[in-house]
Amino acid sequence: MIDGLRPYSETKPSGLPWLGDMPAHWDVRRNGRLFGSRRETGFPDLPVLEVSLRSGVRVRDFENGTRKQEMGDRSKYQRAVRGDIAYNMMRMWQGAVGVAPVDGLVSPAYVVARPFEETDAAYYAYLFRTSAYMREVDIFSRGIVPDRNRLYWESFKQMPSVYPPFEEQRLIARFLDWHGAQTAKLIRAKKKIIALLNEQKQAIIHHAVTRGLDPNVRVKPSGIPWVGDVPEGWEVKRIKQISRILRGKFTHRPRNDPAFYGGPYPFIQTGGVARASMYISDFLQTLNEKGLAVSKLFPKGTLCMTIAANIGDVAILDFDACFPDSVVGFAPKNGSDINYLYSVFKCMKPELMAEAPVNTQGNLNVERIGAMYIPVPCIEEQQAITREIAVQSKAWDQLIERTKSEIALVQEFRVRLISDVVTGKLDVRAAAASLSEILEAELIEELIEDDDLDEAVDDAENQEVAA
Secondary structure, three states: OHHHOEOOOOEEEOOOOOOOEEEOOOEEEEHHHOEEEOOOOOOOOOOEEEEEOOOEEEEOOOOOOOOOOOOOOOOOOEEEOOOOEEEEOOOHHHOOEEEOOOOEEEOOOEEEEEEOOOOOHHHHHHHHOOHHHHHHHHHHOEOOOHHHOEOOHHHHOOOEEEEOOHHHHHHHHHHHHHHHHHHHHHHHHHHHHHHHHHHHHHHHHHHHHHHOOOOOOOEEEOOOOOOOEEEOOOEEEEHHHHEEEEEOOEOOOOOOOHHHEEEEEEEOOHHHHHHOOOEEOOOOEEEOHHHHHOEOEEOOOOEEEEOOOOOOOEEEEOOOEEOOOOEEEEEEOOOOOHHHHHHHHHHHHHHHHHHOOHHHOOOOOHHHHHHOEEEEOOHHHHHHHHHHHHHHHHHHHHHHHHHHHHHHHHHHHHHHHHHHHHOOOOEOHHHHHOOOHHHHHHHHHHOOOOOHHHHHHHHHHHHHHHO
8 A cells, every 4th residue: 555655746835934835735824723722611521632742631649659640730731622733832842742532621831722623633743743744833933032932823823734535535534543553563563572582582681690600500499589500609798799889879869950060071861871772871960069069979880770760670781870769789799700690681671660669669788788689600601691681682682672772664655755755755545445434443553552651741831830
């Protein structure tokens, strides 16, 4: 079906630099001719909706353990009717726009646009999230602080948009929904492959750090449930016996106070550890001298572990850096190899998560970690084990990276296809007309929703505006 797509036979100049030529039977209209403003409050019983950067508008889940919070006063929240367009004024230039799936409430940080007859909101949600249109949004946004600009309704309604005939809008949206469902299925299948490859890699690491490299070695019970039997010559020790455990530090609150940032000292938080592979080789934030005074600089080579948020993620610093008390550092004592400890801790993540007490919101502490037991061979065997793990892991890592690259290519194709279709560069009318109406109810469930970071940013902005 994709192979059969062709450009439109007749085109004309649109008069819009970001759009270029468009099909001869299409038009250009300002958004004020396509949408009306909906500014309705006083519906406290409706569910709260949110707009994320990837999955559009959806009902906010307040029962999710990591996002549970009190809503407080909903009097300023606006009603969005099912089928309305809602967008985040501060983030539409990044794609925070979508169609309301149900009647609900949106934050005062949002604008609600009611589609007129002959306007298909689903088509325009796709158009508004293209890179070319988002650049236009950035131009039309305004504010006192450049990085906090807002696209107000008065500016949104003046923006020109391309306007296909109404039935063609619907066909385009149907085709892109169908293609999104197929793309999501393909990506999910590839993510399952990555999960299986990681399981195989983890099994190799687990066997190496609990049984060693000699398949014929005599074994004895370790007394550690997750380890089982270990070679007879190995010891079992508490983590605090083989490594110093150093808590991260950042004593100032609020932690995001800009007065402490922007200097020469890298600052690593839990997300930086979680994103890293074996080594933390980049950073997103830095501290200045004032920030360093309330934190602590750890040397290159420190083994880091997250003890809050992403429990048990580990990585090794590739440069000197600071980190907060949600991260701990390990400095191995004589007789302990840092790479071996890294491999053991990778295997221990389920145990670390289980050790985190519920009554402290799942956070670990230095004492609990230090009291846990791990298998410890002699230093020479530790080093031999880590060398063998590196050799065997390389092939698995290559397969994993290749599959990730395939996912990235699929996503890039999807983005380009959406842009070409909604701006009239490819004609999908015949392809869309052949799709069964029965598919439409199933399509939305197939769309990719993988944006936890976006949710966290949206939450912070919504709370700031509501306050």
